[in-house]
Amino acid sequence: MEQLxxxxxxxIFWTWTTFFIVLAILAWKAWRPMIRALEKREARIHNALEAxxxxxxxxxxxTAKVQEDIRQSRQEAQQILAxxxxxxxxxxxxxxxxxxxxxxxxxxxxHEQIDAEREQAxxxxxxxxxxxxxxxxxxVLERNVTTEDNKKLVEESLRRIGKA
Amino acid sequence: xxxxxxxxxxxxxxxxxxxNSETLVPLHLFGLDISITKHVIMLWLAGALVTTGFxxxxxxxxxxxxxxxxxxxxxxxxxxxxxxxxxxxxxxxxRYALFWSPLILAFxxxxxxxxxxxxxxxxxxxxxxxxxxxxxxxxxxxAFVTFMAVIVAGSLAHGVIGHWRNMAxxxxxxxxxxxxxxxxxxxxxxxxxxxxxxLAANMxxxxxxxxxxxxxxxxxxxxxxxxxSVALNxxxxxxxxxxxxxxxxxxxxxxxxFIGAAIHVEH
Numbered sequence: 001m002e003q004l005x006x007x008x009x010x011x012i013f014w015t016w017t018t019f020f021i022v023l024a025i026l027a028w029k030a031w032r033p034m035i036r037a038l039e040k041r042e043a044r045i046h047n048a049l050e051a052x053x054x055x056x057x058x059x060x061x062x063t064a065k066v067q068e069d070i071r072q073s074r075q076e077a078q079q080i081l082a083x084x085x086x087x088x089x090x091x092x093x094x095x096x097x098x099x100x101x102x103x104x105x106x107x108x109x110x111h112e113q114i115d116a117e118r119e120q121a122x123x124x125x126x127x128x129x130x131x132x133x134x135x136x137x138x139x140v141l142e143r144n145v146t147t148e149d150n151k152k153l154v155e156e157s158l159r160r161i162g163k164a
Numbered sequence: 165x166x167x168x169x170x171x172x173x174x175x176x177x178x179x180x181x182x183x184n185s186e187t188l189v190p191l192h193l194f195g196l197d198i199s200i201t202k203h204v205i206m207l208w209l210a211g212a213l214v215t216t217g218f219x220x221x222x223x224x225x226x227x228x229x230x231x232x233x234x235x236x237x238x239x240x241x242x243x244x245x246x247x248x249x250x251x252x253x254x255x256x257x258x259r260y261a262l263f264w265s266p267l268i269l270a271f272x273x274x275x276x277x278x279x280x281x282x283x284x285x286x287x288x289x290x291x292x293x294x295x296x297x298x299x300x301x302x303x304x305x306x307a308f309v310t311f312m313a314v315i316v317a318g319s320l321a322h323g324v325i326g327h328w329r330n331m332a333x334x335x336x337x338x339x340x341x342x343x344x345x346x347x348x349x350x351x352x353x354x355x356x357x358x359x360x361x362x363l364a365a366n367m368x369x370x371x372x373x374x375x376x377x378x379x380x381x382x383x384x385x386x387x388x389x390x391x392x393s394v395a396l397n398x399x400x401x402x403x404x405x406x407x408x409x410x411x412x413x414x415x416x417x418x419x420x421x422f423i424g425a426a427i428h429v430e431h
Contacts, residue, residue, distance in 0.1 A: 010198040015305035027266030030218040
């Protein structure tokens with residue numbers, strides 16, 4: 001049994017020699033370069049993912065901005081359209097009003113003219129009727145009815161007729 | 165009587181199979197007996213396999229700025245990545261990881277290779293045990309490296325005096341230190357001792373079990389017994405593969421935990 005736990009300085013020497021030679025060669029030639037490469041790759045992947053994330057975020061922001069712009073433009077266009085519509089309506093109403101006013105004015109003027117002309121005609125008719133009446137009465141009475149009094153009398157009676 | 169004699173023989177054979185061989189090539193250096201034995205050869209073989217494997221597999225890492233692994237390099241990268249990112253970085257911390265990862269990797273690859281070499285029956289053609297890591301001189305030497313690494317790690321992180329002062333945590337009433345400091349000093353020695361015994365005992369036990377299970381074939385001189393023995397041994401061999409992996413992992417993990425504990429003093 002004692003051979004299982006026998007102290008063996010030679011083996012200890014060789015263990016250390018072998019261990020440290022392997023450690024020195026591989027740490028220098030294999031493990032450090034590998035770990036560095038692994039860490040570099042990790043950093044690169046990390047950076048790439050971050051960049052992709054950033055790009056995605058930026059594009060999302062850009063999309064949102066573009067959409068906002070479109071929304072605003074649409075709103076503006078609608079506003080412009082509404083403004084134009086109301087302006088056109090106003091112009092239409094104005095024009096209509098102006099035309100109506102003009103027509104009313106014309107009608108009023110025509111009425112006034114007609115009234116004036118009718119008055120004139122009535123006046124002329126009245127004068128003619130007075131003259132005719134007087135000449136007729138003169139002929140009937142065989143005497144000249146030229147006195148101012150008579151003329152006034154007839155005009156008054158005619159005015160009464162006109163009023164009635 | 166014959167069976168008893170036979171049994172003694174079996175015991176000797178088993179012991180012979182799990183312990184180091186006698187001197188194969190006598191060698192001396194400054195009065196120190198550094199003769200080549202079977203465990204030395206198995207150790208060299210493990211070292212040579214690990215070194216050539218990694219040197220051949222990582223040529224691209226020495227040539228290219230951003231190497232893309234393929235084939236065998238993928239496997240090596242998996243091992244290095246596992247040790248570095250799953251064992252060293254969580255325990256030792258990112259700051260000292262690059263410094264300590266090679267040591268931990270050397271532990272893992274050498275112990276694992278030596279463990280697996282011991283499982284290959286081919287090496288039983290040379291007399292003596294095939295598993296270098298079943299020898300406490302080998303595991304003890306490796307554990308001593310951990311022991312020294314803990315001191316170096318603590319000294320690098322806290323200064324030489326600072327490392328030893330960490331044995332006496334701040335804010336503890338001074339009478340308690342009379343108990344605490346001896347416990348800490350004891351722990352310093354017990355940890356590598358536990359590493360030594362755990363690895364050596366685990367690597368020896370499986371071989372003893374397998375040989376003991378095969379023994380009835382010869383004890384009873386009956387080939388039919390072999391059916392049961394061999395079937396059982398196949399199972400144990402699979403178990404041994406797991407044990408070889410687990411023990412390499414445990415030695416590696418505990419080493420980095422001890423080194424990490426010296427850097428990140430918790431109390």
